Amino acid sequence: MQDASLVSQLRIPTIFSVGPINVYLIKADPLTLIDTGLLSEESEGALRAGLQSLGYGLRDIRRILITHGDYDHSGLAVRIAEASGAEIYVHEAEKLKMDGWVRFISGKATVLATGGVSAEIFAQVLAATQNRIPIAQPLVEYTPYKGGEVLPFKDFELEVYHTPGHALGHLCFFLRKQGILFCGDTLLARVTPNPQLEIDPQAPDGRYKSLKQYMSSLDLLEKLPVNKVYPGHGRPFTELKKRLAEIREHHRLRTQLIAETLRAKPLSPYQLAVALYQGLDGYNNVLGVSEVWGHLDILQEEGIIEGRLENGVYSFQTKPGFSCFPAASKARVEYRRSSAIEM
Numbered sequence: 001m002q003d004a005s006l007v008s009q010l011r012i013p014t015i016f017s018v019g020p021i022n023v024y025l026i027k028a029d030p031l032t033l034i035d036t037g038l039l040s041e042e043s044e045g046a047l048r049a050g051l052q053s054l055g056y057g058l059r060d061i062r063r064i065l066i067t068h069g070d071y072d073h074s075g076l077a078v079r080i081a082e083a084s085g086a087e088i089y090v091h092e093a094e095k096l097k098m099d100g101w102v103r104f105i106s107g108k109a110t111v112l113a114t115g116g117v118s119a120e121i122f123a124q125v126l127a128a129t130q131n132r133i134p135i136a137q138p139l140v141e142y143t144p145y146k147g148g149e150v151l152p153f154k155d156f157e158l159e160v161y162h163t164p165g166h167a168l169g170h171l172c173f174f175l176r177k178q179g180i181l182f183c184g185d186t187l188l189a190r191v192t193p194n195p196q197l198e199i200d201p202q203a204p205d206g207r208y209k210s211l212k213q214y215m216s217s218l219d220l221l222e223k224l225p226v227n228k229v230y231p232g233h234g235r236p237f238t239e240l241k242k243r244l245a246e247i248r249e250h251h252r253l254r255t256q257l258i259a260e261t262l263r264a265k266p267l268s269p270y271q272l273a274v275a276l277y278q279g280l281d282g283y284n285n286v287l288g289v290s291e292v293w294g295h296l297d298i299l300q301e302e303g304i305i306e307g308r309l310e311n312g313v314y315s316f317q318t319k320p321g322f323s324c325f326p327a328a329s330k331a332r333v334e335y336r337r338s339s340a341i342e343m
């Protein structure tokens with residue numbers, strides 16, 4: 001079966017700088033939608049029009065698979081389920097986001113404070129979020145997935161993989177027979193997904209080590225026999241291994257740049273984010289802190305930096321005797337070329 005006849009990509013507008021989100025329709029029995037677009041009249045209209053152009057209606061959808069709970073990926077899920085009776089499949093860890101973005105972000109306040117984010121900055125984050133994101137329809141009926149499940153279609157199967165990193169409960173969906181990977185925001189053709197700071201109740205300090213998890217998720221995806229990658233944003237692509245190598249290199253250089261920045265004096269994750277990214281505002285404060293803290297986890301594990309908690313705030317510095325990475329100057333150049341904080 002040609003994938004053009006099996007999979008259709010619908011580009012649904014969002015309010016975010018990343019641009020439209022890709023929603024995918026698997027035109028097989030049962031008719032399955034991957035991600036939804038955000039909860040707005042404009043998005044719902046675009047989804048309805050896209051489905052109609054393919055000869056379907058919202059009511060025909062039988063299954064809704066959610067890669068992760070970010071608002072643009074999952075906002076319409078409950079509305080579509082109500083209109084169609086479709087079942088929603090999502091990782092348990094994403095439910096909190098889907099139930100309400102503001103409450104989800106509020107839950108990060110304590111951990112962000114230990115990263116040096118002041119109450120004033122956090123108030124700006126919340127205000128920016130409250131102004132932009134409409135109230136969600138809470139997720140009541142759904143099937144919680146963990147990864148490892150197999151969803152049957154009439155002639156083939158869809159495998160579910162847990163790929164934490166950009167989101168704690170991120171899932172990728174793989175059609176092994178066709179070699180098609182639906183990877184949400186785990187892999188994008190042009191931008192590097194942000195390893196978002198999230199709360200992990202099982203972690204000792206309550207914070208999930210998002211970049212470390214993300215790098216492990218890349219290793220997992222590399223083992224799959226993939227012919228084509230359908231990402232959550234931007235164009236589909238075929239060269240999985242090449243893209244994986246580019247993303248690993250991007251993070252390696254960024255890690256080196258951060259180590260070099262910490263040679264002069266100890267900095268909190270927030271101070272480090274301010275030093276590296278110009279004009280942090282609104283939710284970008286959280287993205288900036290998420291990105292640098294992910295790299296700090298890696299540097300700490302490699303024994304290059306040490307951290308300490310003083311007056312409730314962590315600060316980090318390179319250990320005595322650390323000498324600059326040979327490629328650090330290249331890292332500076334790369335950093336200037338790349339956009340500041342990616343989605």
Ligand SMILES: [Zn+2]
Nearest residue numbers: 070072185232
């Ligand atoms: Zn996204």
